[in-house]
Amino acid sequence: MVPAQYYLVLSAAIFCIGVFGLLTRRNALLFLMSVELMLNAANVNLVAFSLYWGNVTGQTFSLFTMALAAAEVAVGIGIILVLYRNFKDVDVTEATTMRW
Amino acid sequence: MAAPLQAEAPTWTALAPALALVVTGLVLIVVDSIDPDDGSPALLAGVGTAGALASLGLAGWLLAGGTGQPDTGGAIALYGDALVVDGMTLFFQALFASVTALVVVASYDYLYDREYQAEFYSLVLFAATGMALMAAANSLSVAFVSLELASLPSYALVSYLKRDTGSVEAGLKYFLVGALSSAVFAFGISLVYAATGSLLLADVYETLAGGANGLTGVAGVGIVMVAGGFAFKTASVPFHFWAPEAYEGAPAPVSAFLSSASKAAGFALAFRVFVTGFPLGAGIDWVLLFQVLAVVTMTLGNFAAATQEEVKRMLAYSSIGHAGYALIGLAAFTTADGGNVLGASMAHLMVYGFMNTGAFLFVALAERWGIGRTFEDYAGLADRAPLACVAMTVFMFSLAGLPPFGGFFSKYFLFAGAVEAGFWWLAAVGAVNSALSLFYYSRVVKALWLEDATAEFELGPTPTALYAAVVFAAVATVLLLPGFGAVIETAQAAATAVLP
Numbered sequence: 001m002v003p004a005q006y007y008l009v010l011s012a013a014i015f016c017i018g019v020f021g022l023l024t025r026r027n028a029l030l031f032l033m034s035v036e037l038m039l040n041a042a043n044v045n046l047v048a049f050s051l052y053w054g055n056v057t058g059q060t061f062s063l064f065t066m067a068l069a070a071a072e073v074a075v076g077i078g079i080i081l082v083l084y085r086n087f088k089d090v091d092v093t094e095a096t097t098m099r100w
Numbered sequence: 101m102a103a104p105l106q107a108e109a110p111t112w113t114a115l116a117p118a119l120a121l122v123v124t125g126l127v128l129i130v131v132d133s134i135d136p137d138d139g140s141p142a143l144l145a146g147v148g149t150a151g152a153l154a155s156l157g158l159a160g161w162l163l164a165g166g167t168g169q170p171d172t173g174g175a176i177a178l179y180g181d182a183l184v185v186d187g188m189t190l191f192f193q194a195l196f197a198s199v200t201a202l203v204v205v206a207s208y209d210y211l212y213d214r215e216y217q218a219e220f221y222s223l224v225l226f227a228a229t230g231m232a233l234m235a236a237a238n239s240l241s242v243a244f245v246s247l248e249l250a251s252l253p254s255y256a257l258v259s260y261l262k263r264d265t266g267s268v269e270a271g272l273k274y275f276l277v278g279a280l281s282s283a284v285f286a287f288g289i290s291l292v293y294a295a296t297g298s299l300l301l302a303d304v305y306e307t308l309a310g311g312a313n314g315l316t317g318v319a320g321v322g323i324v325m326v327a328g329g330f331a332f333k334t335a336s337v338p339f340h341f342w343a344p345e346a347y348e349g350a351p352a353p354v355s356a357f358l359s360s361a362s363k364a365a366g367f368a369l370a371f372r373v374f375v376t377g378f379p380l381g382a383g384i385d386w387v388l389l390f391q392v393l394a395v396v397t398m399t400l401g402n403f404a405a406a407t408q409e410e411v412k413r414m415l416a417y418s419s420i421g422h423a424g425y426a427l428i429g430l431a432a433f434t435t436a437d438g439g440n441v442l443g444a445s446m447a448h449l450m451v452y453g454f455m456n457t458g459a460f461l462f463v464a465l466a467e468r469w470g471i472g473r474t475f476e477d478y479a480g481l482a483d484r485a486p487l488a489c490v491a492m493t494v495f496m497f498s499l500a501g502l503p504p505f506g507g508f509f510s511k512y513f514l515f516a517g518a519v520e521a522g523f524w525w526l527a528a529v530g531a532v533n534s535a536l537s538l539f540y541y542s543r544v545v546k547a548l549w550l551e552d553a554t555a556e557f558e559l560g561p562t563p564t565a566l567y568a569a570v571v572f573a574a575v576a577t578v579l580l581l582p583g584f585g586a587v588i589e590t591a592q593a594a595a596t597a598v599l600p
Binding site: 015049061087095 | 241244245248252255256259262263265266268269270271272273275276279280282283284286287289290291293294297298299318344345348349
């Protein structure tokens with residue numbers, strides 16, 4: 001069996017790729033994909049440690065995370081759609097009518 | 101003595117305040133599907149208000165009947181300990197229901213002649229349901245799910261004015277920061293699970309106190325990330341920068357809802373998770389973390405508010421400052437102190453709920469009349485709308501913490517609690533910031549009463565419901581002065597009962 005620490009390294013790596021994408025991409029859709037990567041890093045942890053601890057709490061919660069990620073994307077796509085209609089672009093740095 | 105009625109009912113009825121909110125949200129959708137043309141906004145607002153008031157009544161009734169409190173058998177745990185109903189749950193549920201009722205009443209006028217009103221009201225009630233569950237969460241999985249249930253409708257509500265670039269931009273920024281912080285929150289939960297093997301707060305507490313199976317480092321990182329999730333919901337540093345944009349761009353009743361109820365919900369969850377889930381000094385010294393966050397948050401919020409030119413944006417930064425005050429509840433937390441500081445922080449959130457909602461609803465009134473957004477645009481309003489201006493003056497002085505208003509007592513107890521717990525410097529920073537805040541709050545009052553209007557303008561017809569909501573919030577703020585003793589006692593008893 002692969003030791004549990006390896007999964008921590010894997011999930012941390014996926015999480016960091018997600019954070020990197022989030023900081024460097026200007027396209028709102030790629031931003032959503034990066035967030036998705038970060039949530040799936042959490043899922044890797046939950047499933048791996050569910051096996052490690054011998055209970056199904058982690059696996060069950062990872063199903064909840066997936067469902068919520070889908071719901072979040074549904075709302076996010078809606079907001080990106082109105083963003084496109086108002087600003088004619090999905091670049092997140094375009095929307096600056098108010099100062100940051 | 102006969103057992104109170106509440107003790108004879110089945111235990112799931114303890115969730116009645118949350119159930120009332122979700123049922124009302126569903127009823128609104130049914131009403132909309134029967135009459136899809138938005139032909140009866142009064143009916144929709146009426147149903148929403150009735151549901152919120154029913155939730156408030158149920159929460160008050162259960163609280164008065166002693167449900168889940170130590171003298172009637174302690175907290176009621178439901179669904180395999182995933183949910184818990186105790187004094188703290190009911191206290192916060194009463195707060196969320198009051199703010200929801202005020203916001204729904206005010207929205208009736210604000211949404212005049214707009215499309216998709218039924219969806220607006222049902223989203224408000226679903227978000228309120230999520231908040232009510234956040235107050236009842238006793239496991240990290242419920243914490244995550246209820247936090248998302250409160251957040252997702254909020255994203256849609258902020259971008260409700262879909263042809264208004266400001267509203268869409270606000271919704272986008274709120275969503276981006278929210279999605280990021282919920283991913284950080286989920287990753288934090290997965291790390292805590294990795295170290296402890298459970299998501300139930302009581303089990304997590306025990307395992308962490310027993311050394312976390314040699315994985316204290318992993319648990320520590322997880323706890324910091326969980327704190328990040330709460331920082332977003334409560335608009336605290338470092339996830340605060342969505343707040344000014346979202347509050348400024350959103351429809352004003354939604355800003356009121358987010359800055360009062362949503363913030364209080366974040367604190368309700370943070371209090372529960374940190375106090376009952378993460379023992380002091382295991383993995384990480386989270387009290388120190390919150391001390392830093394509290395000082396930075398209140399200083400940043402108040403200094404930024406002092407430099408604003410627009411009233412709504414000033415209120416947004418002031419709400420960040422108030423998040424900093426409420427953080428003192430966790431920053432000065434010690435087990436020796438009992439629930440004093442925590443209770444004072446809860447009481448402050450209750451008073452803040454009314455005065456801040458009222459202040460944002462006054463901005464909604466100004467937006468409805470079509471006058472501008474800056475301090476100068478508010479000049480001379482007192483001649484035209486004296487009653488609303490008296491109400492706004494009450495909110496401003498109460499937010500600043502001047503003596504004859506509810507906000508004075510809540511801040512006094514908060515700072516006194518911090519001093520008693522040995523954190524006098526936290527109270528000192530808070531007091532300095534309070535003094536600074538008087539500067540920008542009084543600018544509004546000065547504009548309303550002392551300055552003359554720069555141009556002639558007419559206000560048009562009086563929006564009755566919005567007016568009523570503003571006046572009611574002002575009455576509640578004033579009544580919380582004589583009633584503050586009861587509020588602080590309830591809050592401190594509830595906070596003491598939560599301690600593990």
